[in-house]
Amino acid sequence: MFAWKRWLAIAALAALVIALAPSAALAQTRSEITGVIKDGTGAVLPGVTVTLSSPNMVGGDRTVVSGHDGIYRFTDLPLGVYEVAATLQGFRTVHRPGLQVQFGTTVTIDLVLQVGGVEETVTVSGATPVIDVTTAASTTKIEESFLQNLPAGGQSRRPNEIMSLAPGVTTQRTAHGGIRDANNIMVDGMSSSLPGGGNIATSVLSYDWMAEVQVVALGANAEYGEFTGTVSNMIMRSGSNNFSGLASYFTTRQSWLGKNTGDLSPALQAKFTPARLLQNYDTNYQVGGPIKKDKVFFFGGGEYFRNSAISSGALPGPDGTGIPNSENWPRYLAKVNWAVSKALKLEGLVEHDNESIEPNGTSASSAADAMTMTHISKTMYNGRLTWTINDKTLVEVRGGGLKLFQEFPPYPPNTISGPSSHKDTVTGITTGNAGSFSSSTQSRTSMSGSLTKWVTGFLGTSHELKFGLDYEHTELLNTSGIPGGRLYSDINGKPNQVNLFDGTTADAISTRTTVYAQDAWTLTDRLTLQPGVRVSLDRGSIPAASNVYKTNPVDWRFGFAWDLLGNHKTLVRGHYGRFHETVVPGMVNFLDFSKWSPTITAKVNANGSFTELTRSVMPGNLSISSNVSQPYMDQITIAVERELLPDFGVTAQFVRRDWGSLLAFVDTNSQWAPVQKQDPGPDNVLGTSDDGAMLTVYNLLNPGKSILVFSNPSDASRKYTAIMLIAKKRFSHNWQLLASYTRSNAEGTVGNTAGTSTGTAAEVSQTGQWANPNAMINAYGPGIYDCPNQFSFNGTYRVSHFGGFNLSASYRYATGQPWSRTVTIRGLAQGNQSVRVEKKGTQVGAPVNSLDIRVEKTVNLGSPRRNVGVYVDAFNVLNRGWQLGGGVVEASGATYGLPTAWSPARQFQVGARLTF
Numbered sequence: 001m002f003a004w005k006r007w008l009a010i011a012a013l014a015a016l017v018i019a020l021a022p023s024a025a026l027a028q029t030r031s032e033i034t035g036v037i038k039d040g041t042g043a044v045l046p047g048v049t050v051t052l053s054s055p056n057m058v059g060g061d062r063t064v065v066s067g068h069d070g071i072y073r074f075t076d077l078p079l080g081v082y083e084v085a086a087t088l089q090g091f092r093t094v095h096r097p098g099l100q101v102q103f104g105t106t107v108t109i110d111l112v113l114q115v116g117g118v119e120e121t122v123t124v125s126g127a128t129p130v131i132d133v134t135t136a137a138s139t140t141k142i143e144e145s146f147l148q149n150l151p152a153g154g155q156s157r158r159p160n161e162i163m164s165l166a167p168g169v170t171t172q173r174t175a176h177g178g179i180r181d182a183n184n185i186m187v188d189g190m191s192s193s194l195p196g197g198g199n200i201a202t203s204v205l206s207y208d209w210m211a212e213v214q215v216v217a218l219g220a221n222a223e224y225g226e227f228t229g230t231v232s233n234m235i236m237r238s239g240s241n242n243f244s245g246l247a248s249y250f251t252t253r254q255s256w257l258g259k260n261t262g263d264l265s266p267a268l269q270a271k272f273t274p275a276r277l278l279q280n281y282d283t284n285y286q287v288g289g290p291i292k293k294d295k296v297f298f299f300g301g302g303e304y305f306r307n308s309a310i311s312s313g314a315l316p317g318p319d320g321t322g323i324p325n326s327e328n329w330p331r332y333l334a335k336v337n338w339a340v341s342k343a344l345k346l347e348g349l350v351e352h353d354n355e356s357i358e359p360n361g362t363s364a365s366s367a368a369d370a371m372t373m374t375h376i377s378k379t380m381y382n383g384r385l386t387w388t389i390n391d392k393t394l395v396e397v398r399g400g401g402l403k404l405f406q407e408f409p410p411y412p413p414n415t416i417s418g419p420s421s422h423k424d425t426v427t428g429i430t431t432g433n434a435g436s437f438s439s440s441t442q443s444r445t446s447m448s449g450s451l452t453k454w455v456t457g458f459l460g461t462s463h464e465l466k467f468g469l470d471y472e473h474t475e476l477l478n479t480s481g482i483p484g485g486r487l488y489s490d491i492n493g494k495p496n497q498v499n500l501f502d503g504t505t506a507d508a509i510s511t512r513t514t515v516y517a518q519d520a521w522t523l524t525d526r527l528t529l530q531p532g533v534r535v536s537l538d539r540g541s542i543p544a545a546s547n548v549y550k551t552n553p554v555d556w557r558f559g560f561a562w563d564l565l566g567n568h569k570t571l572v573r574g575h576y577g578r579f580h581e582t583v584v585p586g587m588v589n590f591l592d593f594s595k596w597s598p599t600i601t602a603k604v605n606a607n608g609s610f611t612e613l614t615r616s617v618m619p620g621n622l623s624i625s626s627n628v629s630q631p632y633m634d635q636i637t638i639a640v641e642r643e644l645l646p647d648f649g650v651t652a653q654f655v656r657r658d659w660g661s662l663l664a665f666v667d668t669n670s671q672w673a674p675v676q677k678q679d680p681g682p683d684n685v686l687g688t689s690d691d692g693a694m695l696t697v698y699n700l701l702n703p704g705k706s707i708l709v710f711s712n713p714s715d716a717s718r719k720y721t722a723i724m725l726i727a728k729k730r731f732s733h734n735w736q737l738l739a740s741y742t743r744s745n746a747e748g749t750v751g752n753t754a755g756t757s758t759g760t761a762a763e764v765s766q767t768g769q770w771a772n773p774n775a776m777i778n779a780y781g782p783g784i785y786d787c788p789n790q791f792s793f794n795g796t797y798r799v800s801h802f803g804g805f806n807l808s809a810s811y812r813y814a815t816g817q818p819w820s821r822t823v824t825i826r827g828l829a830q831g832n833q834s835v836r837v838e839k840k841g842t843q844v845g846a847p848v849n850s851l852d853i854r855v856e857k858t859v860n861l862g863s864p865r866r867n868v869g870v871y872v873d874a875f876n877v878l879n880r881g882w883q884l885g886g887g888v889v890e891a892s893g894a895t896y897g898l899p900t901a902w903s904p905a906r907q908f909q910v911g912a913r914l915t916f
Contacts, residue, residue, distance in 0.1 A: 031101045034073040035109040036525070037066050037086055044070030045113060048088045055241040056080030059339030060294035064391050069456065075394055076345075076386050078238060078337075079103045079212055084111070092116035095123045100730070102141050103212050103235045106134040108568050127646035130730065133568050134520060134528050136559025136575040137219035138639055138653060140166035145731040146738065147207045149796040149808045151854035151873040151909075162207075163232040165794055166215035167724045167740035168655070170814065171848065171883075174785040175217060177657055177720025177746035178229030178633070179761075180754040182581055186233040188335075188349050190382040190400035191444065204353065206284045206303045208246050208913075209333055211237045218637045218655060219575035222518040222532030222557045223450075223468065226582035228633035228659065236349060238337050239297030243289035243916075244865065250873075250911030251281040258906035260879045272881070272902035275309035278324050282306075297337040305329040313364035315429070323362045323371070329355045348383040349400075359411040367431040370421060371411040378404045392454040399447045407439035410483050418484030426492050435487060438480040446472035446512075464520035472512040476585035479505045488604070495604040497613075505595035508585035510549075513537045518557075526566050530559040536580065538630055540588035549588045551630040553580040569643040574636075581631045586758035587663070587710075590622060621669075622766075625711035629661035631757060647730040648737075655722045662716035662750050663757060664764035667771040669707040672698040677825045679837050684823055684892035695837065698773045700830040706771065710759055713770045718748030718783075734798035742790040747841070749776075751783035774833045778820065781840025784887075787814040787848075806871075808854040816845035816882065823892045834891065846882035850903075853877055866916045873909040881905075 033052065037045045048066040052074045066072040072086075082099040091113040101107055107128060114122065142165055152161075161173075163183070169175045175183055185193050187205065217230035224231060254277040261269045286301030306329075310322035317323040331353035338346045359371035382400025389395060409416060414433045421433040450468035481503025489497040518532035533556055540549030559575035602610035639653030679692025722744035729737040746752070749769065755761035763769050769776040796808040818841035825833045856871035880903060887900035 030075075031077040031079065031104060032073060032075050032106040033077065033082060033084065033099065033101065033109060034071065034106060035111060036070045037072060037111045037113060038070060039091070040112065040114050045088060045091075046070060048072065048086050048111075048113065050074075051085045051087075052077075052082055053085075054080045054082040056238065057082075058238075058294070058297050058337040059342055059345060062342070067456065069461070071462070073391070073454065075452075076388065076396075077101055079235060080240075084109060086111050086113060087118055088113055089118060090115065091118070092120040092122050093118055095121050097123065098125070098128070100128040102143070103214060103233075104139070105132050105141070108133055110568075127730075127732065129568050130643050130647060130649040130728070131568060131571050131641050133563040133571050134522075134561055135219070135221075136528075136530050136561050136573045136637075137216065137221065138573070138637060138651070139218075140215040140738075142166075142213040142215070142738070143730065143736075144211055145736055145796070146794065147210050147213065149736075149806055149854065149856070150794055150810050151808060151852040151875065152207060162213050162234070163215050163230065164812075165738060165792065165810075166230070167726050167792070168722055168742045168744065168790070169215065169230065170785050170787055170790070171812065171850075172785045173229075174752045174783070175215075175230035176655060176722065177718065177744070177752065177783075177786065178227075179752040179756040179783075180229075180785070181757060182227055182229035184227045184229075184231045184582075186231065187351065187380060188236050188382060189233060189384075189398065190349075190380060191402060192234075192380055194404065194442065204305075204329070205234065205236075205331065205333070205351070206286075206301065208248060208284050208286060209236055209301050209303075211235050218635070218639075218653070219559055219573065220557075220577065220579070221530055221559065222516040222534040222555065223466065225514060225516070225534050225536065225555060225580065226512070228579050228581050228631065236333065236335060237286075237288060237299050238335060238347070239288035239290060239299045241290050241293055241297075242865075243287070245287035246284070246913060246915045247286075248284045248911060248913035249281065250909055252277065252907060252909045253280075254278070256908040256910075257904075258876075258879060260876070260881045260905035261902065264881075264902075268898065268902075270313065272899075273312040274904060275311050275325075276322070277307075277309045279306060279308040291336075295339050299333075299335045301333045303331045305331075311363045314362040315364065315367050317368040323359060323368055325357055325360050325362055327355070327357045329353065343388045345386050346383070349381065351380045353378055360408075361434070365428050365430060367429055369414065369432060370430040370434055372408050372434045372437070373411050374406075374408055376404070376406040378402070394452040396450045396452070397447075398449070401445045402443065404442045405440070407437075409437050409439075410434040414483065416481065416483050420484040420486040420488060421482070422488040422490050422495065424490045424493060425496075426490075432488075433483040436480065436482055438478070440479075441477045442475065444472065444474045446470065459521070461522040461524060463522070466516075466518045468514075468516050468518075470512070470514040470516075474510045474585055476509070476589055477505065477507050478589065479503065498602050498604055498610060500600040500602060500610075502597040504597055506589040506592045507594070508540065508542050508589035508592055510538070510540045510583045510585045510587070512539075512583055526563040528561045530557070530561070530575075532557040536630075538583035540583060540585065542588055542592040543594055544592070548591055549583070549624055549628065551583070551628060553630040553632065554578075555580060555632075571641040572639070573641070574638045576636050577634075579633045579635060581633075581757050583630065584758065586760070588624065590710075590759070591624070621707045623707075623709050625709050628663070628710065629712050631659065631661050631663055631712075634658045634660070647732045649728055651724070651726040651728075653724050653726070655720070655724065657720040659718040659748070659750075661712040662718065662764070663710060663759060664713050664716050664750070664768060664770045665708045665759055665766045666711050666713055667706045667708055669702075669705055670771075671701040671705075672773050673701055675699050675828075677827070680823050680892065682821065682892050682896050683894075684896075692837065695777075695825070695835065697777070697825050697828065697833065697835055699828050703830060708766050708771060716748075716750050716764070716770070717780075718746070718750050718752070720744060720746040729795075731796065734800070735796060737793075737795040739793045739795070740791070742787075744786070744788055744790070745782075746786040747780065747782050749779050752785050753783065772833075774825075774835050778836040778839045781820070781842075782818045784817055784819070786818065789813070789815045803857075805855060805857045808856070810852045812848060812850045814848040816847045817888060819843050819845060819888045819890050821892055821896070822890045836890075843888075845888050845899075848883060849878055849880050851877040861916075863916075868912070868914050870912045871910070873911070875907045875909070876903060877906060879906045 050072045053061045083097045212235045284303045288299035307327040314322040333351045335349040355376040357374035385397045387395040448470040455463045487499045488495045514536040516534040521529040538551045555578045557577040562572040564570040636656045641651045680686045681690030726740045791813040793811040820838035820842040858869040883903040
């Protein structure tokens with residue numbers, strides 16, 4: 001009976017794998033519970049029958065027998081609460097309940113059996129150890145209690161905001177000095193990141209659907225790759241033997257919004273006046289349980305988010321009032337777990353969401369007939385098969401995928417065919433139609449397999465050997481253009497100039513094939529070594545040519561975990577590893593000119609005819625270096641972790657990161673000559689009292705002769721050094737805590753803005769530092785999202801007074817944004833040039849100082865699992881305005897030093913939820 005079920009399941013998954021794909025950095029084999037069983041004298045006990053039970057474990061109870069060394073092990077466990085029972089003839093049965101197992105964690109529970117009758121049971125109580133003494137990785141685990149209790153709502157519920165709770169991650173999602181699109185945001189081990197242009201998050205999922213979030217980077221083993229920032233893996237809820245569900249609703253009203261622009265100038269107050277909120281709410285519903293007890297579990301959920309607001313200063317529509325941007329966003333998720341047999345298990349997940357904003361783009365600079373629409377449709381899906389051949393061999397096969405379509409067309413009745421758009425250079429207002437349109441189709445499909453083998457008696461106590469193979473295929477198709485093919489530039493309503501453009505399409509694919517090997521080598525009962533290696537073949541292609549981008553990165557990893565005192569309460573760990581960035585179509589799509597059209601700039605004559613002024617031609621001066629290398633990051637971590645109290649641990653760790661082979665466009669043919677020009681000073685006007693010193697800048701001697709090669713300039717650099725102090729407390733005894741302080745230094749010639757890995761960020765672009773020596777002046781320094789000092793506090797306390805209620809807070813302090821002054825140098829052969837006259841990071845903006853609070857009152861409805869809660873969230877309680885990465889005007893002139901963005905003022909949100 002087992003054989004046909006096994007092969008039926010394998011055949012079903014094989015068909016699934018063809019269409020499905022996991023992430024670029026796959027979720028690892030799940031958790032383990034292991035330990036050594038001894039008698040009262042300290043001698044190891046082989047042959048002990050150990051039973052594991054949990055309502056979360058599909059397939060029912062599991063049983064293993066301890067080996068000759070007294071070691072027992074349960075592998076491939078979903079997160080949940082477990083009970084262990086150990087039985088041996090002539091000894092009392094030991095029962096250990098309440099073991100909280102988090103995802104991807106090894107929980108070490110040693111057991112002692114005393115002489116006596118089997119019918120006698122000894123129940124051993126105690127908190128689950130907070131330290132995983134078997135790993136060199138420093139993983140921040142954000143449990144369900146944090147996700148449920150911390151204040152969050154609206155767009156702050158994006159998954160890429162959750163990772164900012166982890167030490168060393170900023171509110172702009174830059175992690176440990178890495179760039180914004182070098183992170184990988186995953187759902188159950190499948191990437192939810194934008195597949196075409198880099199690892200930028202696209203998924204927005206309900207916190208209520210998540211069982212746990214893991215932020216992985218420091219000390220990650222060879223199973224993880226294709227990132228140089230961090231990996232955030234959201235583990236979605238699964239069904240169990242118990243039916244459970246939730247329904248929730250939250251809303252914000254216009255009268256609940258504060259104001260924090262009072263100290264700004266009237267012009268800035270007008271600029272940063274918040275949108276007028278018309279409607280904002282979110283509803284969520286979910287249910288999970290058994291389809292067949294112990295055999296098949298299900299979980300499903302739906303969410304609907306609605307927001308309608310009129311942008312500050314938005315121009316009126318035909319009825320004389322402002323037109324709102326109206327956003328509707330339904331999301332759905334379904335997940336199934338099936339125990340085909342005790343040894344064979346299947347699971348699958350599908351998520352779909354469809355965001356629409358109709359209209360979009362209403363503002364003070366766009367008339368009602370120049371609005372656009374936003375349509376984004378995304379589907380994620382994955383499957384996973386695990387086959388436990390025996391207690392020492394595990395086979396895992398994964399598949400999953402992500403498909404994304406987004407478009408930004410004109411708002412009806414306008415279309416991409418016309419009418420044409422007009423932008424007035426005097427008023428700055430766009431009329432007639434949207435200024436542009438675009439669409440993008442992106443998909444990622446991949447599959448993987450791995451074999452895990454536990455071996456004893458070879459080169460030490462034991463080995464957990466894992467060998468894996470991943471394959472990934474990513475496609476990108478971008479289309480853009482101008483409605484009607486014409487964009488007029490007017491002077492007080494009269495056309496003066498026009499851009500003629502018939503649109504363009506860029507098509508590209510990337511593929512990655514990776515093999516890896518990883519060992520967890522238990523050298524002694526207190527020391528684990530973790531050597532590993534990861535080898536990839538990265539390729540990028542366009543329709544006209546295959547493999548225009550070829551790299552073969554190799555990542556070596558080595559870590560250790562030393563259980564210092566042997567009691568699983570003090571751990572010293574260290575790790576060295578090389579991590580390469582992922583290959584994406586955005587690295588090569590600039591070479592696709594198969595459906596390219598020129599941009600023509602023409603003068604509009606009095607009779608309406610055109611006189612051509614300039615014309616862009618197909619840029620045959622672009623190429624990719626034949627010996628290009630994949631960007632990488634070398635990382636060293638050293639840490640000491642200590643369990644001070646049950647459920648409470650502290651960590652001190654050191655992190656060093658050095659990047660190499662960073663990509664940039666290098667101009668190999670333009671000729672430049674140094675000239676002396678004077679700094680016009682903060683007012684950007686020569687001949688005034690604030691003029692500065694003479695500067696060495698550069699004239700272009702041979703305009704139009706550039707040859708740009710996408711390659712690895714030797715002086716493209718970034719480095720990061722940090723010391724972190726972390727405190728973590730699980731929810732118990734009415735409180736929980738996640739707090740950290742990070743002192744860091746990050747600097748280089750390449751910052752950490754989005755687009756750095758694809759050559760679209762300013763420093764590395766076709767007009768960047770290696771294409772124009774004027775852009776390299778004072779280029780070395782910190783990135784705009786780097787914070788030398790970061791402090792984060794997130795916690796909940798259960799107050800027993802007034803019938804009991806929860807008080808939760810999330811506080812963050814971060815050093816302000818580094819910046820420096822730029823000026824416009826005039827009179828150069830190539831025209832005006834922006835030059836940085838101060839070293840990058842010479843000045844620092846106001847610090848981030850943010851506090852959010854939640855107060856929730858819950859009422860029990862007659863069952864421990866049946867509750868109703870009502871809560872109030874207060875965001876930006878301190879009513880601060882400066883925000884990290886919001887921007888400061890660096891350009892000298894009338895607005896020099898002023899903010900370009902402002903945080904939303906204090907805001908309240910009210911919600912309610914029913915759990916059962």
